[in-house]
Amino acid sequence: MLNSSSLITQEKAGRFHTATSMGLLSCRQCGKLWEGAEQGERCANCNATLHMRKPDSINRTWALLVAACIMYIPANMLPVMVTSTFFESHQDTILSGIIFFWVSGQWWLAAVVFIASFLVPLLKITALFILLISAQQKSTWRQLERASLYRMIELIGRWSMLDVFVVSLLVGLVQMQGFAQISAGVGIMAFGAVVVLTMLASISFDPRLIWDTELPQNEIAQAAVPDLQNSISKS
């Protein structure tokens, strides 16, 4: 891997040149940088629409996050799975499924499902709240950690689909009419909605907003993009 220090523009915190501060627009699709382009214009290379930031990022993310929070309640209260046998029929929620694993001694399985179905959605929702509020306040608090937090929720978000897949497989497999039958509960719909909504929320959030803090303009102007060759010889 290349030593990253050879690509430094300006090391001092907050003194980086940004595409915005230089009046450039970068294409989100092909990565090209354009000078003198207007917002909403098309990239001359790949024809994607150019934006300084993802359009309306904060509002869209808030809307999706609030929707996810609302769906989070039925997702955890309503049964996700209904098991019916000859004698009885019982309903499982996400949490009661985890408890079942725990009680029956399969504690590592309980841990996997607990992390994927309970912890990950909760973590994601909390993280999105933190990212949104701090970005709105243009906070300079722990920017690097917030950037990693964003990359982390992008990476782990998909794993909460686990329970949706478990239920679909059980429903597909256990269809012995009258003898043993598993059907899906309404809760799984709400749970799927939480996963999709939080994923959409993290996609619509623009991580560049984490770094869009107000800096004295003259400080930015003074920091020059150093010649790369100089940086290499130094390191």
Place this chain on the structure above:
Amino acid sequence: MHEISQLIACEHCDAVFKKLSLANGEIARCTRCGSELDRNAQERRNHLLPLTIASLIIFVIANVFPIVEMELQGLHSQTTLIGAVLSLASEGISVVALLVMATTLLFPLMQMLILFYLLVPSKNTDPRPGFNLLIRMMQTLRPWGMIEVFLLGVLVALIKLSDMATIIPGIALWAFCMLTVMLTVVVSFNPRYLWQLEEAER
């Protein structure tokens, strides 16, 4: 509007860096936020086409054969992925059925087919028709293919059932295991670098 080809901006924090030509396999990271800035994808490209073809073949196997067979007091039951989706749909929660079908069947298949189309060598040096649109589609689909999560779901479901019934893993289960490994490599390739590769070819 003109291109500034000697600079590159970080996708995640907007910091601007001077571009550096990277050797094979080298990755440049943003010194401000730590995300990947640029990489030389030339070498990956050579692995990518064979891997995509192999993934497509295994994908077919994974979907044609049953994932698992269950035996409970003389009664047999088995399911494929499509079978599970159909059972869900017949239960009246077709939204979830659609979600499962999209994330485990449709999106991964589309990703593989698009990649195959874009990577297959051709004598023609022009960009192939639909290049822009297909790359955009790949970038949009990227977070939504969830084969690896599905595999973990299969394992959890199997262990859950193993208490009450005899479980016989099917061929498709092994196929899904292989597919997960291969797709991890295939999908971790950022479609954005296809631009870089295309330019290099021109």
